[in-house]
Amino acid sequence: MCAETPDYKHTLNLPKTDFPMRAGLPKREPGWLDRWEKIGIYDRLREKEGREPFTLHDGPPYANGHLHIGHALNKILKDMIVRSQQMLGHDARYVPGWDCHGLPIEWKIEEKYRAKGQDKDQVPVIDFRQECRKFAEGWIDVQRDEFKRLGVTGNWADPYLTMDYHAEAVIAEEFMKFLMNGTLYQGSKPVMWSPVEKTALAEAEVEYHDKESFTIWVKFKVADFNLPDEDRMSEEETSEMREAVAATLAETREKFVGANVVIWTTTPWTIPSNKAVVYGAEYDYGLYEVLDTPEECWAAKGERYILADKLAAQTFERARLDESQWRRVSDVTSHQLAAMSLAHPLAGAEGSEGEWDDLRDFRAADFVTDEEGTGFVHCAPSHGMEEYELYRDLGMLGQVITYNVMDDGSFRESLPFFGGKRILKPNGKEGDANKAVIDKLVEVGGLLARGKIKHSYPHSWRSKAPVIYRNTPQWFAAVDQKLADGMGEYGDTIRERALTSIDKLVEWTPKTGRNRLYSMIEARPDWVLSRQRAWGVPLTCFVKKNALPTDEGFLLKSDEVNARVVAEFEKGGADVWYEDGFKERVLGNLVNAEEYEQVFDVLDVWFDSGSTHAFVLRDRPDGTPDGIADLYLEGTDQHRGWFHSSLLQACGTKGRAPYRGVLTHGFTLDEKGRKMSKSEGNTVAPEDVTKQYGADILRLWVAQSDYTQDLRIGDEILKGTADSYRRLRNTLRFILGNLAGFEESERVAVEDMPELDRWVLHRVAELDEIVRKGFDAYDFQGVLQQVFNFATLDLSSVYFDIRKDALYCDPEGGLERRVARTVLDILFHRLTTWLAPILVFTMEEVWLERFPGDDSSVHLVDIPETPAAWRDEALATKWAGIRRARRVITAALEVQRRDKVIGASLEAAPVVHVEDAGLAEALRSVDLADVCITSVISVTTDPSPSEAFRLPEVEGVGVVFETAEGEKCQRCWKILPDVGTHKHPGTCHRCNDALG
Structure with missing residues (x-):
């Protein structure tokens, strides 16, 4: 630039935004959480009237310990579904809950007693249960904060807990429906038994590990x-x-x-x-x-x-x-x-x-x-x-x-030779029973051979100790008992209703979930309901003294007694079952209490969680009118867990499945595809990820992954995720910077827009359909992939690259600049709402950058409707051809830049040889120099000379490089013959006019 030429930089309409390049998510995300709580986002969404409800029923995590990465995957997926359904126009409710009863908590309290040298069985049962309750309450508060830190929205102020008094009353009530409909019976059969924990276990409480056995x-x-x-x-x-x-x-x-x-x-x-x-x-x-x-x-x-x-x-x-x-x-x-x-x-x-x-x-x-x-x-x-x-x-x-x-797990004391020998020690290690039996067989000549074998063997997932099959009296729900309950629309037995529900009433995501659960239900035995523990909802039934389980009248069946039990539980919770005089109080004047015994086994915790449809979906104001959820979502292990128990329980008490849809996700593995283990040192804690990267990076990882398979995570994967995030962030920063001061008066009607801008709107309309269908199908990977490619390829690499010149250099009121800003405004509203269910913090930041205010939030708006008229397939086809030719041109110029023939594409004036006359006409119909970011460009149908640059994948297009003639405009940097001939020194015609 000559000394006398002014510096025109201050005359350009350069982007203006305070939206930072560096996100700083770990420090800034907690502030948005506080803001959402302050303005009551979740409650305000409930105030929107006339919306069709969408209810994702939360499978309760166990209130025991900090969250692991599997918890994060699960809750983030749920949150993305709830938020996306809300933004599609539903009233998307989410009531988080916790599973509070059961052995893991009881085990922790027992460990505390053992450490003090105390015997848990010597502690009054109600005192023991109260300690279990306090333990669960403490971890609920911890986990609630950890879930909220992940950006998960929901009714956190009023979650459901299986240990709430009403919940315990309903669980008891649901159990007594099995008592009354004839499916409950006491039998003695082999069940999976944990000698270490001294209780029966369900299949869902068992995991398989290699074990060396005699x-x-x-x-x-x-x-x-x-x-x-x-x-x-x-x-x-x-x-x-x-x-x-x-x-x-x-x-x-x-x-x-x-x-x-x-x-x-x-x-x-x-x-x-x-x-x-x-x-x-x-x-x-x-x-x-x-x-x-x-x-x-x-x-x-x-x-x-x-x-x-x-x-x-x-x-x-x-x-x-x-x-x-x-x-x-x-x-x-x-x-x-x-x-x-x-x-x-x-x-x-x-x-x-x-x-x-x-x-x-x-x-x-x-x-x-x-x-x-x-x-x-x-x-x-x-x-x-x-x-x-x-x-x-x-x-x-x-x-x-x-x-x-x-x-x-010890032999009865009176058993000859082996009395008192233990199959397992209290710590779960091999006891002395096997050796004693083998030695005795050797002694009597009863052994032919012996050895050891390594095989897959069932272990308790809590104590990690092996389990055995042991014959004990237990309480069962008969899955093939014909029910006379007037709910036979889908079958007369629990099994029939369950199989019919799986086939006809439930949508499975992925479809393979149907086959897995169907085969399990088809082959499963009767449901073992009883556990020999203290912390849980008791089996609220009474049996006749000195009667056999097969005798008529063995089980007391009385609607009045059942109602009294429920009323007592509503007032004082399940602890009242253990109070002195409870039996006499509820049997009262109805039957002779002396003739009956209370059952003190507790219910399988899977019955607790399987009953949640009743006290959450049915009973809560934010439940569902029919007590049926639109979606249950958990890991694949819940085919034998929560999906399974909920199905059996509801088929026994409602006559059908409690869900219309079931979604399952895989497990989390390390980067090498190995199962995560503390001993291996390959675990990834959600807390560590949020501290280093922010929760939005974790959420982006979930959205990028195929959750129907097992998901890998680790440092390198998270670094790649963070890089994708930066690319999206830069796209949004460009939009924000170039929308500074945008007003409605600038808006240009779509029909008045140039083709390039209408092509972008066509893509917006295409994507809007993809996003909506993807969200409805819970295909977040597909949605994110499409939106990411649009943002980084169609927008950043093409549209923004082309329209920078008009945005920066055209007069403020120039048509092309107004058109571009109109399109950017449309893009802003689509991208922020399309991505808000995934990047909850970042999209809020983007939204507030444009629309600050105490009550402003992207999470209070819906995805805007996109006019179908924006779709223009003929225009899309034309611009697909233009973009193919553009790839050849930009590649040819990149060669010249690499060889240092030119420093920037504006120094070029290439000649484009096009064999196809239709494509040549399309290229001439647009400002191809602007499209290819050159100063001048020529299009000819003459055959390409041998030295022309070509791309093998784009046939019929050749590019001959020429340098642009003229001087460089000191404002827009184009090289044109007219530069220097206008009122403002060193400017081209367009820039001279822009300066006035």
């Missing part, structure tokens, strides 16, 4: 061979079979008596409870003889063994016998097996006191396989569900059920 091969001697009893023969086994066996009875008795049927088990501690052995009727079995033995072998020369042929070789190998040391003697038919009687290996052992002297039952069973083991399965029906069901169906439970294992 494995043993045990001998059951054939004690006798006779015609099989009728009850051990199927209908197909005719008298001909009996005759066939009888004809060779003496011969086969001599052959088989004294032989050993070999079983294999990974639970040696169940051998003292053995009552039977079963085989597979369809498998091939053989009689084998030992010919010779090596040292240190528990088999003896001449011993005979009966094994499945497919498994014989590997069984002898485990017994340390090679192939030369045994031989197959003969077949063993299923008819012959059915004629055998077996002796327990401990039968007749000195000191056994006759405990195991009865012959063991021996029969065929469908659950036997020949894939591993020996082809025979030892049955302890008190400790295995398949064995239990077999003998239940045979009507033989009274003959096979034992009560050898106590609630702490």
Whole structure:
């Protein structure tokens, strides 16, 4: 610039904004939280009338410990759904809640007692329960603040708690509906039992980890061979079979008596409870003889063994016998097996006191396989569900059920040899029971082989200790009991209603969720409702003294009694159940209290959370008229947890599922795809992310991810997320800076806009449809990807790049500048509302930069309606061609800039050779120099010379570089021939006019 040429920078309409480049989210976000609370955003949204409700029912997290990254994923997803549905015009309600009862809290209080050397069982139960309540209250306050810090909106002032008095009253009331409709019964069957926690567990409370277990091969001697009893023969086994066996009875008795049927088990501690052995009727079995033995072998020369042929070789190998040391003697038919009687290996052992002297039952069973083991399965029906069901169906439970294992996993004191031995120690480690059983089997000659195996084994997800199957009296809800409750529209049983609901009443996101839950419900057993704990809602029922569970009148069924229980719980919570005189108070003059006993087991906490639809959706003013939620949203593990229990519970009390939609998300993993673990040091705490990056970065990570799969997170992923955030922030900063002082009088009608600007509005209309459909489908990844590409590619890289010249250099009232600012205003309102459900803090910051005020908030507005008339497919097609040609031109100029031929694209005056006449016409119809940010540009249909620049992916366009002729305008920097010929020195015609 010549010395006498003025500095025109002050004459430009440069962006003006206080919106900072650096977000400073960790420090600034808490201020917006305070502001939202002060102006009551959530309550003000509820004041909007005439809106269709949308209710996402919150699955209650457990009030125990700080939040982990899975909590953050879950709550942020819920929040994005609630906010987006609100901004789509619904009344989107969100009542957060907490699961407060149950073992994790009780365990913490017990730990406190153990640390002081106190016995929890010596503490008055109501005092103990009050300590549990206080513990939960403390963590609710902590977690509430941590959830709010993530930008989650909701009725935080009035959440639901399963330990509120009304909630406890309703849980009891819902339980008593099972009592009254006939689905409740007391039974004794094997359930998953935690010896460490001394309680039954539900499948949802169990997780599987690798465990090393003892494995043993045990001998059951054939004690006798006779015609099989009728009850051990199927209908197909005719008298001909009996005759066939009888004809060779003496011969086969001599052959088989004294032989050993070999079983294999990974639970040696169940051998003292053995009552039977079963085989597979369809498998091939053989009689084998030992010919010779090596040292240190528990088999003896001449011993005979009966094994499945497919498994014989590997069984002898485990017994340390090679192939030369045994031989197959003969077949063993299923008819012959059915004629055998077996002796327990401990039968007749000195000191056994006759405990195991009865012959063991021996029969065929469908659950036997020949894939591993020996082809025979030892049955302890008190400790295995398949064995239990077999003998239940045979009507033989009274003959096979034992009560050898106590609630702490120890053998009953009176059990010979093993009394007091423990399966597990109190700390969850291996006890002395397995070793004691193995040693005794070795002593009596009952063992063929032993070893160890590593396998997947159930553990309590709370104590992390292994669990066992143990036969105990428990309370169950029968899922196949026909209900006469007048709610049979979707089926007559809980299972039928649940399966119908899954298929016909619920929308699944993703669709695979339907199959997973359907298969679980289809195959599940009756629901174990009882737990042997103290902190929870008791099973509010009374049983007749000295009556059997099968007796008529065993359960007291009285609407009046039930109503009194509910009324008492409403006033004093579930603690009143444990007050002296409670039974007499509620039974009163209705029945003779002396004839009944109170049940003091507590309900499975999944029944608590499964009942939330009743005391949250049904009973609260901000619930739903029909007590049904539009959406339940949790992790995939809740197919066997909350989705499952809620479905069963509601099908028993409402006749259908309590939800219309179910969304499931994956688990959080580290950057390498590994499960997060404190011991591995690869956990990511939400608190750490918000302190370093801000909650909006965490929310952006959630929106960028495919939540239907497992999600990875770590430092590098968060850095990439932060980079995407900066790009979006810069787009919004450009809009804000160039809208400074915008007034309605500037607005230009769409029909008066140039094509470029109308093309942008076409894209806005396209995106508005995508965003709305995406939000309705909960596809935040799809929405964000489209909006991000629009903001960074269509806007920042194209539209803003082109329109900078008009915005900065045109006169303030110039048409093109007014058009651009009109478009920017439209973009502002769309981008802020499209992104507000995701980037809650940043969009509020952007909004307040334009519309400051005590009551102003982007979260109080809806996504604006976008006119369908903005859609212009013909224009979009034309501009798709122009943009393809522009890519070739800008790439050609980038080569010249890289080679330092030019410093900026405005120094160029390229010639564009276009083969397609239609495209050439389109390029000539627009100000292509402005579109490509050059000073001059020419378009020709002449063939491209060989030196023309081309892009392989854009056929028919070649660019020949030429430099622009003339002088550089000192205001807009274009190089034009007329620069220097106007009133204002060093300016072009446009800039001279702009200066006046």
